[in-house]
Amino acid sequence: MNELKTPKTPFSFELVAQDGDARAGILHTPHGDILTPIFMPVGTQATVKAVTPAQLKELEVQILLSNTYHLYLRPGAEVVAELGGLHKFMDWPNPILTDSGGFQVFSMGMLRAIDEEGVTFKSHIDGSTHRFTPEFSIAIQEKLGADIIMAFDECPDPQDKAYNVRAMQRTHRWAERCLKTKTRPDQALFGIVQGGIFPDLRQISAEFLASLDFPGYAIGGLSVCESKADMLATIEVVNQLLPAHKPRYLMGVGTPYDLIEGIYRGVDMFDCVLPTRLARHHAAQTLQGRMNLANAAYIRDEGPLDPNCSCYTCTHFSRAYLRHLVSSKEILAATLLSIHNIHTLLELSQRIRDSIIDQRYSEFRQQLLQNLQK
């Protein structure tokens, strides 16, 4: 019977269970299925910093994100394509999502000019001038070959209403151009809802993009949002309007709190550099908060980082050893802390998924939130 349900298209989303607004699903992609809600580790330059693909597989990572802006600048999309595409290049045979470069162009590149056609910017690597248009972003992403690709959007300061009106309208026109220019049937293009912290704009954006019938939707502009209340309110507005049978991806956000509250409000996918960035700055993320392993309190601490954690780091090494690696500036500290931090978010996603299927997420959420405040 199940055989008959196998989707004919390479990409589809199946809702398995719903508990309040929280959803458990399966995202079918050409490189495998993804159980949602899911956290996606970020491999900006075609590598999750300090972690091998073999270690990512052991962590049961289901999907990685990589950055179009970075890969376009180095080594170049043509090079990746010639070498067989991003999956082969970075030895990741499972699903990959690439962003459009929009966010990076606006946040990392030295911006030169935005016009209706696209954006001119200077590279953060060598200052050379480049130009991205919606068509060009899709062309790069088609060369990279990820399973999920993103529409090219304008990313304004989320507090500036006048700018958000203009940016949102342009993002909508660019979304239509992205849909039109896209050619690869084995890639799913997600639209990105913009509109800053303004509910009326978010409503317009969600309704407009829903009408374009993307196979999935992202909520953009919230990773730079200073207020968690604004973030959650925005998610609520948008998710009421996005089609229920499509996956919803909250971009650039990934603390345990963000996952707990995002999933509670109907988000299915998250990505963030935080777990690996924290790791390179000596911090371990647990569901009871963060630990700074540079702290001298850990010098003789023979316990594991997190007694509740089953990751390689927690089952093999003491806090004292990790503290030693950190204070000795050893690369292994970044590797072991990254493994733990990624595991924490993946394990959290999976446990929340189980609780949604069991219709007990409201209770589990309360428990998770209480632990975070301990």
Add this chain to the structure above:
Amino acid sequence: MNELKTPKTPFSFELVAQDGDARAGILHTPHGDILTPIFMPVGTQATVKAVTPAQLKELEVQILLSNTYHLYLRPGAEVVAELGGLHKFMDWPNPILTDSGGFQVFSMGMLRAIDEEGVTFKSHIDGSTHRFTPEFSIAIQEKLGADIIMAFDECPDPQDKAYNVRAMQRTHRWAERCLKTKTRPDQALFGIVQGGIFPDLRQISAEFLASLDFPGYAIGGLSVCESKADMLATIEVVNQLLPAHKPRYLMGVGTPYDLIEGIYRGVDMFDCVLPTRLARHHAAQTLQGRMNLANAAYIRDEGPLDPNCSCYTCTHFSRAYLRHLVSSKEILAATLLSIHNIHTLLELSQRIRDSIIDQRYSEFRQQLLQNLQK
């Protein structure tokens, strides 16, 4: 029948085969057997830089070296002892060798004074003053708990004869003090032959140390030797005089050439930071020479680092990907190149061992040396 041969003492050396002066053996230690000849990767600060213990196990590393000087300064030998010793601290259940700190005190510390009792030096970390004596070095090594520990020696410039005479004589007196002060029956203490590049001094040193009946011997002072001819001539002099039934360890040396020629002259053990240091400087070691992965020639090179290599790096990644990681300054470059470089030396050791057992090392050595010059 084999059961009966199991050695009663926790440490013994068994010669399995000899081909000319080259030897294949088994070193029995409390933490397992080591098949010799063997290369020992260096985990200076209780970590082989950028490689996890799980990856080292996958590489079939048999024994690691760690540095007493570094671990004494950070995190401190008492801390390591309280945490269950070095094996547990760094999650390495297999054999470990610690050096005595002698070489580091003379090469890295800021030397203050050498006298008959010991050496006063300043830490390279914070400039604090410390003093090592033979007794103190052994005490630290007993706290760390490695399977093989080393006598504390004075490490002079190998070219300065007058100094080498004095240093060698003091090293001999210190060797006797190390033997006398040692208490742990589960650790084997190796003596270190000194004497610079001077055959007459090396002869005196080898004969004197042989008379002390150490369970194993090291040849010191050659890692800073500028001439390979001097190094090989010294090995020949020393190995003629060291007892045949004891393991011989050439300290701090580890290019493929050094292994090929050292083993040919009867050396059983090698250690060197080179494979991991080269990796952090973008270089891959192969049996055909070194490759600098920063080279633009590799941008589109889809072949593996070394087509003859079966390591994780060579079986999963292209030269182009490694080149991308190097030019993007990604930590993963150091990890993947370290894995390859360590594998190269371990594989070389094992293939040479097989050829010794098969009595065909003379021929295999010629072939290896020819390949290196290609």
